[in-house]
Amino acid sequence: MHILITGAAGMIGRKLTERLVKSGELNGQAIDRLTLADVVAPAAPAGFSGKAETLTSDLSAAGEAQRLVAGRPDVIFHLAAIVSGEAELDFEKGYRINLDGTRALLEAVRAQGESYHPKFVFTSSIAVFGAPFPDAIPDEFHLTPLTSYGTQKAIGELLLADFTRRGFLDGVGVRLPSIVVRPGKPNKAASGFFSGIIREPLAGEEAVLPVDESVLHWHASPRSAVGFLVHAAGLSRESLGPRVNLTMPGVCCTVAEQIAALKRVAGEKVAARIRRTPDALVMRIVAGWPSRFDARRALALGFTVEKSFDDIIRAHIEDELGGRIAA
Amino acid sequence: MHILITGAAGMIGRKLTERLVKSGELNGQAIDRLTLADVVAPAAPAGFSGKAETLTSDLSAAGEAQRLVAGRPDVIFHLAAIVSGEAELDFEKGYRINLDGTRALLEAVRAQGESYHPKFVFTSSIAVFGAPFPDAIPDEFHLTPLTSYGTQKAIGELLLADFTRRGFLDGVGVRLPSIVVRPGKPNKAASGFFSGIIREPLAGEEAVLPVDESVLHWHASPRSAVGFLVHAAGLSRESLGPRVNLTMPGVCCTVAEQIAALKRVAGEKVAARIRRTPDALVMRIVAGWPSRFDARRALALGFTVEKSFDDIIRAHIEDELGGRIAA
Numbered sequence: 001m002h003i004l005i006t007g008a009a010g011m012i013g014r015k016l017t018e019r020l021v022k023s024g025e026l027n028g029q030a031i032d033r034l035t036l037a038d039v040v041a042p043a044a045p046a047g048f049s050g051k052a053e054t055l056t057s058d059l060s061a062a063g064e065a066q067r068l069v070a071g072r073p074d075v076i077f078h079l080a081a082i083v084s085g086e087a088e089l090d091f092e093k094g095y096r097i098n099l100d101g102t103r104a105l106l107e108a109v110r111a112q113g114e115s116y117h118p119k120f121v122f123t124s125s126i127a128v129f130g131a132p133f134p135d136a137i138p139d140e141f142h143l144t145p146l147t148s149y150g151t152q153k154a155i156g157e158l159l160l161a162d163f164t165r166r167g168f169l170d171g172v173g174v175r176l177p178s179i180v181v182r183p184g185k186p187n188k189a190a191s192g193f194f195s196g197i198i199r200e201p202l203a204g205e206e207a208v209l210p211v212d213e214s215v216l217h218w219h220a221s222p223r224s225a226v227g228f229l230v231h232a233a234g235l236s237r238e239s240l241g242p243r244v245n246l247t248m249p250g251v252c253c254t255v256a257e258q259i260a261a262l263k264r265v266a267g268e269k270v271a272a273r274i275r276r277t278p279d280a281l282v283m284r285i286v287a288g289w290p291s292r293f294d295a296r297r298a299l300a301l302g303f304t305v306e307k308s309f310d311d312i313i314r315a316h317i318e319d320e321l322g323g324r325i326a327a
Numbered sequence: 328m329h330i331l332i333t334g335a336a337g338m339i340g341r342k343l344t345e346r347l348v349k350s351g352e353l354n355g356q357a358i359d360r361l362t363l364a365d366v367v368a369p370a371a372p373a374g375f376s377g378k379a380e381t382l383t384s385d386l387s388a389a390g391e392a393q394r395l396v397a398g399r400p401d402v403i404f405h406l407a408a409i410v411s412g413e414a415e416l417d418f419e420k421g422y423r424i425n426l427d428g429t430r431a432l433l434e435a436v437r438a439q440g441e442s443y444h445p446k447f448v449f450t451s452s453i454a455v456f457g458a459p460f461p462d463a464i465p466d467e468f469h470l471t472p473l474t475s476y477g478t479q480k481a482i483g484e485l486l487l488a489d490f491t492r493r494g495f496l497d498g499v500g501v502r503l504p505s506i507v508v509r510p511g512k513p514n515k516a517a518s519g520f521f522s523g524i525i526r527e528p529l530a531g532e533e534a535v536l537p538v539d540e541s542v543l544h545w546h547a548s549p550r551s552a553v554g555f556l557v558h559a560a561g562l563s564r565e566s567l568g569p570r571v572n573l574t575m576p577g578v579c580c581t582v583a584e585q586i587a588a589l590k591r592v593a594g595e596k597v598a599a600r601i602r603r604t605p606d607a608l609v610m611r612i613v614a615g616w617p618s619r620f621d622a623r624r625a626l627a628l629g630f631t632v633e634k635s636f637d638d639i640i641r642a643h644i645e646d647e648l649g650g651r652i653a654a
Contacts, residue, residue, distance in 0.1 A: 091493065141467060143469060144488065144569065145485070148493070161471065162475055162478040
C-alpha cells in the first residue's frame, strides 16, 4: 500500500506518519511506500522499512498536485491548509492554498483517468459552521461559515462529495474538533489558545487567555485526531453513502471547565499560570464558532474520542511530556 | 443607477431586462445605464432611454469579468450559468462557467477596491439540496447536492457569503424553484419537462413526460422569478444578516397535480397531448432533487409567489400566449 500525506510536516501530519509507520499497515494491508509532502520539508519517517519520499511542495503551484499524485497512492490524506487566523488575515493566500490547492489535488486524481480511484481523506473543520446555532448541531445543519477558512473548508467538502459521486475517487471528509493539546510552539490558528492555556502551564510557563471563560467549545486530542483519519480511511463507500463529510465526536466544555480539569490533573499552582488578556480579533472569530454537536453519524460509523477534558490533558502528558509536569 | 445583468440573453435575463426597462427604476432610483452580457449577444433593450451596452462575453475567459465590472455597476444580477443537465454531461465546462465564472466576477468586484461595493444578486437553485430530505426542508437544512450543477451553485453561495462578510460587496443569493412555464424551445436543463408538459400542449403540440406522475416538485412562474430578483436587490444588509442565501417560496405539487391543473385551466383535450416516455438520466437527476420547503425566511422578508399551479399556468397564458390556447 502506498500512502500520500499532504501537510505531512504539520502536527497532525507528523503524528499520523508516526502511527502509520508504527502499525506498518492500513486497512489490513502492509504499507510499503510513503510520500510525505509539505511546503517545508517533512522529516524522513523514522523506522520505516518501505520506500519513503519527502517532497517540498506548494500544492497550489502549477504541476505540483500532478507530481504528488503521479505515483498513484492508494490512500491520500490531504491535511495541507492555511490555518484560520492566517486565512482571515491574508484573503488571497487562504483561497490559494485552501481552495485552489485542494481543487488542484482533486483534479490531479481525476486526470489520472478511470483506472485510478484512491481513498481520499480530507481534513475539514467545525469552522464550516457559523452562528447562530441550535443547542446541539445535528448532522443535517447547514454550513454558514463566518470565516474565510471555514468557507474554504466547506467548499472543499462540496468538491470532495461531487468528485466522489462522479466516481473519480473515494472521498471522506473529517470535520475535526479543535485539537488540544497541540504540542510545540503556538501557531497562527485563532483556536491556538485552547491548547496554550494547558500546554504552557504544564511546561512551567505563562499562557495567555484571549477570550472569556464562558466560551464553550468542542475538543479532541491529537491522538484522537489521528484515530479519526485512520478510521476514515477504512470506511467503505457503502457505509458512508452520498454524504461523505462527517462531524467528528468531541468533548464539549467551557474554558472554565478546561481550567478546572487542569487543576484536577496538575494542581492549582499550574493552573495559576494562565493570564487573562482579551483579544478582539480572536474573540470575534471564536464567537462565530460552534460549541456542541450531535455527532451521531460519526459515532454510529465507529469513530471514538476521549470521554472528558481530563482525559485530553492526560493524553498530552503521556504523549508529549513523558508523564512529567513542571511543578 | 447602473445595472449589469450576466446571462442577459437567457429567459430570466430577458424578462428581468424588460421589467427593469418598463419600470424605469430600481430601489427608488432611476435606471440610466444597463450593461447586458451573455455568451450570445443579448438584444438591445427595447424602449430604454438611458445608455445601454450589450456584450458578448464568456465570464470564465481571462479579463472578461474585469471588463464587465469596469463600469462599476451599482447592482449586478449574476444569472449566467450552464444548466443542470449540461453541467452533468460536461464536467469541465460546468465547473469552468458555474464555479470559475462566478468566482471571476466576484474577484473582479473585489479588485475594484474599497470604494466600490455593489449589490450582487446571485441566482442559486434548489438543486443545492440533495436527498434524503425531511418532509419540508427548513432554512437551516444542509447543502448536499447530488449534481455537479448543485455543487457549483452551493460553492457560489459560500463564496458570495464570504465576499459579503469581508465587505467586498453586498450579496444576496436567491435559490430559485423550478421555473415553469418556460417560454420558447426546451433547453438542456433536466427540469425542462416540468415546463414542456404545459407549454407544448397549450401550443397544440405533443410533450414528453420522462418521469413518473408521482414526482413532487417546487415551482414558480418566470414572472415570480423576476419578482424575486428585483425584491432581492432591494433588501438591506441589516434585514438579511450573515445568511445571505435564501430559499424562495414556491408552489409544491406532483406532476399529476400539474396535469390536473392543466385540465382545469385548458381542458381535457389539451392535457391529452402529454406522452409518457421514461428517461433514466432525467429520473435519476430529479430523484435527488427536493420537493417541498419551509421558506419562512424568504416569506418574512417579503418575497411572494403564486398561490396554485393553476395561477402559474394562467401567468404563462397571459404573458406568453396573449390569452390564447390552441384548441
